[in-house]
Amino acid sequence: MVSKYAYPAKTGNEKETWIREIPLLVMIYEGIIAGVLDFDYAPVSVLVSQNGVSKRCFMNVTQEGKSAIDDLRERRLMNGLKLSSEDFQPVSCYQVSFHGLDFLERIPQKLRSDVDAFIYAPKPYQNKLLNVIMKREILDEEIEEVQNFYLIAEGGYERISGVTEIEDVSYVSSPYLPLIVRTGEKALKNNSHRASEAASGESNIKDELSEAIHLANVKILVGEWIPFGPNQIVALNERLGAMDRCQGGLFTSKIDKDPTSTQFQVPTGLTQVRILDYDLTHCINFEAEINYPEAEGIVQIENFGMHLNVDGTIIYGMGIEAIMERKADDISLDMLSRLLVDVQKDSSTIINDLLSAYQRSLLSMVFCNDEMNRCKYNLVLCESIDPKLQCEEYIDRGDNENELKQVIGDIQSAHNVGADDILILGRDGLILAGPNGRRYEKLILLHLSLLVREMFVRVFFIRTYVLDDSLKRIRKMILEHEKDPNNVPKLRIQLNDTSRDIILLEEIISYLLESLNSMEVPAMPEDEASATLYKALNLASMKRDVTHRVEDLRKLVHGAQNELQNLSSMTEMINTKQLEEIFRNVESNTKYLVDGSGTNERASASLEVMQMMLAGIFAFDVIDHISGGTLGLSTPWWVEQWINQPIVARFPFLWFALNLLWMVIFVYGVTRFMRYLSDLSSGFLTLHVRINAKINVEKMEMFLSDKRIDVTDTIEEPAMSIKKVSWQESDRILWAGGSPPKIEVAYDAQNGFLLTVLFNLDKKKSSLDEDGLMRIFTAVLAEYGVLEDYEPPRTALYDMEDRDDDKED
Structure with missing residues (x-):
């Protein structure tokens, strides 16, 4: 199968091909479902990277198939390649080696045909190799984003794979908490009498399970670390009503945004909490009964015992009474692995209802918005294990090890603890089997507390890589800010987000260090069995290592903080440079305006003189044309009788003086008329009001549709759409019988806000003042249903200007 997707280059001109581990696991699952590959599978939390973002999902992974891949690599029939994704997650790839290609020649054709049957598309797309792609999508019936794998082939063939469809089993459980974490004596609920209900339920397991290991009287402790402090514990105690007469109740994380309304609706599936005991500032223990809806036919009696400690250790405890028809004394690891997936999912939902918004923001930041799928540590306690073997026999690279890996991850070591007990340590959990x-509760809980911190530190360290990559992108944008005008506003947003992340990371580190410093590792016990367990768990060394790693993380975050300050300084330099450029442009424009104003003033004085001269010339032409002037006509008799003889002939220069007097009177009259026309354009009121009120955009558009719009100006930006609209009002009755104003409004059509209003009113023809304008305008908007909640500001808050030009005598 691998040879169809990945093979080495045979010449220097060819390119090598590799198949990634996740698609390979998907194809192996398809082979199991098709009945070609005789492997078991179980749900496992897998980190899947796409487009620089990694998110966890549960996949049906075959440990036997992964073991087979390792066997082929050990025999040099396959090659392995390690690399990193964009967000620094490790990625494994495989290809067939040259030895593997030679070995393929000896494989029977029947086996080849069986494999081809599920790696090639069906008719009519036969001979088209199936490829695996992952899509993140929100389905109609889902609220959160889900990850699905699709099998596609050339020609348009596509179908969804069932590799992410986690199989449910019916089970009955009782709440469980170790006595060492209890502070009271209230008894836990016991559901053993309901064990038979699991047998009446159903499961949707598709494959026939081959069971190698069985456990008896299983208690599971699922642990994780969440930043907690005394104040959060006190707030949680108060929220759960630990000090009330009626403690506990049903809880949800949904926020009540309208507390005064009569009814409140929540989605189906609430958590019932029963308080067991508490310490006001240190811890709280309670039972949680899960009421989430399940698939038809699935019966799940799910009760948790929960311990929340001030040091951040969270424990979800459960005793297994029955899984399907298997009673408490015969629990298979295959069934248990499916139950643990349900516990991991439901526990995240439960604790999400109980955490504060601040704690949820910390988890969301560290887990890159994938906090609901975070990994937890599985600690399995049982009274016996079947088959009972020596510790090294469980690490057999065969059926025993593969089944154990389904529950606790890759096996690290196994130890005989005394004559009767077995300890098996895995990457993601441990199994302690024996009477x-x-x-050993104190030792194993201390181990769990350290391991959950170590798991959190792993995620935190990857988050520092993401932070460092963000800082590098910011630096690149700063250096290339002149190439893209959008870089500067993007820089401000990214610097703000990065600064927030660094602050939260520093707070988490303080929580981690405080919790580690408060933890005390006991001395080695004196009895041999406890000493063996103590050495196997290596508690002192583990605490020291985790503490050193947290100290190293603090250095990394401190370095990121220094880099952020440096980038902020560089950004300030860019802002300063832009401001200087703006000031230079303003200074240059002001100089041009001053020069232009002086030129206009001089030209205005010259123009006024020219106007007077032209008026005088026109006055002379009037006198000249009264008597015929330059028309070449004979002088009329009345001119000779009334002007030439009595004035021109008898009094020298008198006629010229009269002409000059006429010119002065005419020029004065023209000047007064021009000033009158100028006075008509003065006496206007300009009122500018900043409103910033929420509006109904649809009603606003309806209001404007009734107006005769003069100008519309739109500014489109990613986060807003500013529209400026101006029109001349025409209803004199509406505007108090006077001259209607000209109005310009600016509003944000994308976010639904009325920003500013500008009025232009002729005060000579209207008795309205500033209050009157706003009162009428807001009343009209309210009539149209435009304004949602708005109170007009006082007149003193208006930005207004009276335009009354000075009049010259």
Whole structure:
């Protein structure tokens, strides 16, 4: 199968091909479902990277198939390649080696045909190799984004794979908490009498399970670390009503945004909490009964015991009474692995209802918005294990090890603890099998508390890589800010987000260090069995290592903080440079305006003189044309009788003086008329009001549709759409019988806000003042249903200007 997708280059001109581990696991699952590959599979939390973002999802992964891949690599029939994704997550790839290609020649054709049957598309797309792609999508019935794998082939063939469809089993459980974390004696609920209900339920397991290991009287502790402090514990105690007469109740994380309304609706599936005991500032223990809806036929009696400690250790405890028809004394690891997936999912939902908004923001930041799928540590306690073997026999690279890996991840070591107990340590959990498990509660809980911190530190460290990559992108944008005008506003947003992340990371580190410093590792016990367990768990060394790693993380975050300050300084330099450029442009424009104003003033004085001269010439032409002037006509008799003889002939220069007097009177009259026309354009009121009120955009558009719009100006930006609209009002009755104003409004059509209003009113023809304008305008908007909630400001808050030009005598 691998040879169809990945093979080495045979010449220097060819390119090598590799198949990634996740698509390979998907194809192996398809082979199991098709009945070609005889492997078991179980749900496992897998980190999937796409487009620089990694998110966890549960996939049906075959540990036997992964073991087969390792066997082929050990025999040099396959090659392995390690690399990193964009967000620094490790990625494994595989290809067939040259030895593997030679070995393929000896494989029977029947086996080849069986494999081809599920790696090639069906008719009519036969001979088209199936490829695996992952899509993140929100389905109609889902609220959160889901990750689905699709099998596609050339020609348009596509179908969804069932590799992410986690199989449910019916089970009955009782709440469980170790006595060492209890502070009271209230008894836990016991559901053992309901064990038979699991047998009446159904499961949707598709494959026939081959069971190798069985456990008896299983208690599981699922642990994780969440930043907690005394104040959060006190707030949680108060929220759960630990000090009330009626403690506990049903809880949800949904926020009540309208507390005064009569009814409140929540989605189906609430958590019932029963308080067991508490310490006001240190811890709280309670039972949680899960009421989430399940698929038809699935019966799940799910009760948790929960311990929340001030040091951040969260424990979800459960005793298994029955899984399907299997009673408490015969629990298979295959069934248990499916139950643990349900516990991991439901526990995230439960704790999400109980955490504060601040704690949820911390988890969302560290887990890159994938906090609901975070990994947890599985600690399995049981009274016996079947088959009972020596510790090294469980690490057999065969059926035993593969089944154990379904529950606790890759096996790290196994130890005999005394004559009767077995300890098996895995990457994601441990199994302690034997009748003396209760004796070791203190040690194994301390181990769990350290391991959940170590798992959180792993995620935190990857988050520092993401932070460092963000800082590098910001630096690149700063250096290339002149190439893209959008870089500067993007820089401000990214600097703000990065600064917030660094602050939260520093707070988390303080929580981690405080919780580690408060933890005390006990001395080695004196009895041999406890000493063996103590050495196997290596508690002192583990605490020291985790503390050193947290100190190293603090250095990394401190370095990121220094880099952020440096980038902020560089951004300030860009802002300063832009401001200087703006000031230079303003200074240059002001100089041009001053020069232009002086030129206009001089030209205005010259123009006024020219106007007077032209008026005088026109006055002379009037006198000249009264008597015929330059028309070449004979002088009329009345001119000779009334002007030439009595004035021109008898009094020298008198006629010229009269002409000059006429010119002065005419020029004065023209000047007064021009000033009158100028006075008509003065006496206007300009009122500018900043409103910033929420509006109904649809009603606003309806209001404007009734107006005769003069000008519309739109400014489109990613986060807003500013529209400026101006029109001349025409209803004199509406505007108090006077001259209607000209109005310009600016509003944000994208976010629904009325920003500013500008009025232009002729005060000579209207008795309205500033209050009157706003009162009428807001009343009209309210009539149209435009304004949602708005109170007009006082007149003193208006930005207004009276334009009354000075009049010259």
